[in-house]
Amino acid sequence: MFKKFSVKEDVTGHTQVKSSVQRAIRAKILEQYKEGIEGIIDDVMPKKTPLILMRCHEHINLIVMNNEVLFFNHFDGPYFPTLRLLHKYPNMLPRLQVDRGAIKFVMAGANIMCPGLTSKGARMDVSVPADSVVAITAEGKHEILAVGTTKMSTDDIKRINKNIGVETAHYLNDCLWKTVVDI
Amino acid sequence: MADSPDAPSSEHVQPREITYCGFCSLPPEYCEFGPTLEKCKQWLSKHDKVTYAILYNTLEDHLAAATLGEDKPEEDKKKAKEAAKIEKQMQKKMQSKVLIKRIERTKRKCVTSVFGLENFDVDLKKAAKLFANKFACGSSVTKNNQGNDEIVVQGDVSDEIFDLILEHWPIVPEDNIDLIEDKKKGK
């Protein structure tokens, strides 16, 4: 999603949203992440702080507060937390671990293939259905490497063990990672 | 950083503080996958000796071990290439000029145009706003004949802008700023 992206070229406009819209976004994020975010939502998105919605090309929206991109989504799909936010609150999402060999591919923008999630260095301690937003960690690393959506359930990833397991949405060193918002 | 975070709970969770690499902006443990490992190591060894020791004393062996059997030289070459590319970009940046031009409109009135700031990743709109505030005068971003953006400030403020640029964007080297006077006729 953010292999190529720059604020100057891809952002079509930004608006401070009405409080009703802000409440709706907040409700959707709460609904989506439930216990992962309940305790921290007031810290992450204080009710009184103005929320900026940046609309970008290809129907990508960025949710910005205090010049920090917190979430992004595509059309009206699920909200993904950005990696900088995830690094602050790593428990927001279920985590899957890829093996060391997969790191450089993920950081080049590749999707995560099942074998990268089932090999010796990989770990799947949680079980989630298909189409879940997950955080990707890596063998031997502490910080989260990427965020994406599962293309099949974790059980199927183990069972089928081929094709794409997780579609990468945002990864370390992609253009969103490098984006500095200054409104 | 070392201990794995607790299971999700609805209790109040403090945000973790993370120090990112000052050179490539990644979490330091991922610098090895970036193109600028050497520079990153230099930065980390200066700024966070503890993390440096943790990461690279063990990592070095790891890398060495990996180098033994695999096709590492190829990879090294690639990295070196990329590092050189980044270096080149930096150099190009350092060579690009900022022009401050005084343009006469009438005998007594003139405007000052600033050109080339965007090469130093300066937000032109922000800069224009800043100039407008500082000098209490009109200031805007316009496209010039070549289709490049420039900032036009009403009034003769070239010297002030010169100082302001140095103060506000230390990344711009003083030698790269040129002052030009574009007079229609001598006074």
Ligand SMILES: [Zn+2]
């Ligand atoms: Zn680095």
